[in-house]
Amino acid sequence: MANFILAIDQGTTGSTVALMDSSGKLCASVNHEFPQLYPKPGWVEHRPADIWKSVLKGVRGIMRKGVCKPTDIAAIGITNQRETALLWDRHSGEPLNNAVVWQCRRTTDFCEQLKSEGHEKVVRRKTGLVLDPYFSASKYRWLLNNTSGLSRLRRAGRVAAGTVDSYLIWQLTAGETHVTDVSNASRTSLMNLKARRWDRQLLDLFQVPEDILPQISASSAVLGHTRNVPGLPDGIPIAGVAGDQQAALFGQACFSQGEAKCTFGTGSFILMNTGSDLLQSRSGLLSTVAWQLGEKAEPVYALEGGAFVCGAAVQWLRDGLQLIKRAPEIESLAGSVTDHAGVEFVPALTGLGAPHWAPEARGTLTGLTRGTERGHIARATLDAMALQNADILRAMEADLGKRMKPLRVDGGAAANNLLMQIQADVLGRKLIRPQVIETTVAGACYLAGLGIGLWQSPAEVRRIWQAEREYAVQMNSSTRRKRMDSWNCAVQRTLL
Known part of the structure; x- marks a missing residue:
């Protein structure tokens, strides 16, 4: 019987892949780091391929531990570094540029310009966030303006954008699903917190076209299914997604x-x-x-x-x-x-x-x-x-x-x-x-387990904690x- 949850905790310096059983016990975990890139002072980048490779290495490593067979995995939960922004080709899945990491300050001047023009109040009211290069919106704008060959791909409808959760779901589903959850979307400065959808005024302010962004979904629900992932069978539901700090809150x-x-x-x-x-x-x-x-x-x-x-x-x-x-x-x-x-x-x-x-x-x-x-x-x-x-x-x-x-x-x-x-x-x-100090991993597992009905309610999860x-x-x-x-x-x- 498939009763294990596979968690992918994709962090700033590395990726952890872990297994939780139906009793809430964390049975095994492995971590693989990847390079950090600093092309200019204050700039921080990741190669998206390095992120994906670290996840695949983690999947192979966790399966080698022999805790369960791949067919015993009932669902996948994802938690991730927030705000980091990526672009990739919808047809090939290839990255179009390096990821701009949440720590990166390259868009400071643009954010200061928006502040000086009096836009911070509306950004704060609609998103709950301050106007800062920390968040994804100005990073998307920078990528759209500084990625070679993008105009041709945009005309062909081939440009996809997202945070790390979206990129991983795209890879795990072989390009069938372009989705993010509300917790990650709320960190972009582009989602209206009340309506929980992309906001037209904010999209125009940051010059980000809506058609390149993922669909916004719940944090605990079946968002997609695995397809052509080395080491995993097709059809495993991806049923829990949350940004790392929200996942930690849920995991606690x-x-x-x-x-x-x-x-x-x-x-x-x-x-x-x-x-x-x-x-x-x-x-x-x-x-x-x-x-x-x-x-x-x-x-x-x-x-x-x-x-x-x-x-x-x-x-x-x-x-x-x-x-x-x-x-x-x-x-x-x-x-x-x-x-x-x-x-x-x-x-x-x-x-x-x-x-x-x-x-x-x-x-x-x-x-x-x-x-x-x-x-x-x-x-x-x-x-x-x-x-x-x-x-x-x-x-x-x-x-x-x-x-x-x-x-x-x-x-x-x-x-x-x-x-x-x-x-x-x-x-x-x-x-x-x-007892379980890996709370981000635990949160991703709990969300995924609830998403497929392995646990019926947060009250049942609270009894596990x-x-x-x-x-x-x-x-x-x-x-x-x-x-x-x-x-x-x-x-x-x-x-x-």
């Missing part, structure tokens, strides 16, 4: 309004489920579609905020200041002192993200005395990672008008027990770390206020 079983997750990576990514409420943030956050379970279902929305530097601050202590030799040493070094002793580190090493949105801000290290030790700087770094997340989560609470539920955590730095305790204390909320550890709040409210006041003063100095 944050199905109720007010439930939130924080992924501790190079930066930190925080999403809070706002249910059927499409909130326009008053606090500098982004509004996005979290998921849609079925083509006739109503969408679930989310608020999103991110700190540009989270785990990267620890890397800076290791590589820049050389205070530690290995990143995991930060926990013991920070634990060698009782507190930060007045030292504050604001890790604005690449500016400040939500809720401040101050790209010109630079990092500050203040409060140093003759008594300052390496441990105090390490502790101030962990504090900063937690405090900037607390700022974002409190902004989310203000927008939602409700007290948030316990925060679910994942990502590499979530293994740092001291950091997790600090996060619980400065936030004043319990933290929960799951299990906590590994909880962190109760140990700091009293008076101490928390003093800690936040000290942090806020340091942030204001950074913004001067």
Whole structure:
């Protein structure tokens, strides 16, 4: 009986392919990296063929593990790096240019021009996003204007555009299906959040023709079937698709309004489920579609905020200041002192993200005395990672008008027990770390399983999800206020 879900987690530096069984157990996973291309300062590209090859290598690798036969795979779930934009030939499937990656800043001048012309308000109102080169729309425009031979192909109706999920579905279905899900479409700056369709005013603003874009579909539904994929039989349904951060929210079983997750990576990514409420943030956050379970279902929305530097601050202590030799040493070094002793580190090493949105801000290290030790700087770094997340989560609470539920955590730095305790204390909320830490993979699997009826409802998925550890709040409210006041003063100095 086919009762395994194959997940494809296509990330910025590599692709992970994994298997989950019907009990929700992750049985195996493999990862393959691919090259990053930096043709000019601030530009980041991928070769689409490298992305596809890494996925095929992952499929071969996971099948070699012998956990199941290819015929045991009931469905495929996809989660992917968001905002990255691609063009390919509808007839041959060949890429027409390199992919422009979400990190790429080549369209900054164009976005600044749109801002100066007064377009940001309408973009924000319709999409929930700020006007920034981070999102896909300006990348599509750049590709359309800078790809040789495109005019001839456009006249012949051969140009297809999409984010990475669309490209993978096209390849998996041998060109039969050109589709994206609502969570990925909501990150393009081209989809109207309320209507969940491509918006004519936005398409005209960014000069992107609608006929090259994919159809927008639900996140959990049969979007297509495999055809001519090496190592896999034809006919496997592709039944779950979501952008990586939305997949992580689903993988954390944050199905109720007010439930939130924080992924501790190079930066930190925080999403809070706002249910059927499409909130326009008053606090500098982004509004996005979290998921849609079925083509006739109503969408679930989310608020999103991110700190540009989270785990990267620890890397800076290791590589820049050389205070530690290995990143995991930060926990013991920070634990060698009782507190930060007045030292504050604001890790604005690449500016400040939500809720401040101050790209010109630079990092500050203040409060140093003759008594300052390496441990105090390490502790101030962990504090900063937690405090900037607390700022974002409190902004989310203000927008939602409700007290948030316990925060679910994942990502590499979530293994740092001291950091997790600090996060619980400065936030004043319990933290929960799951048993399955690969939450993006889990989310893709859950969506695909629901899409084919392997599981009947999110409630059934919630019963599968299990906590590994909880962190109760140990700091009293008076101490928390003093800690936040000290942090806020340091942030204001950074913004001067």
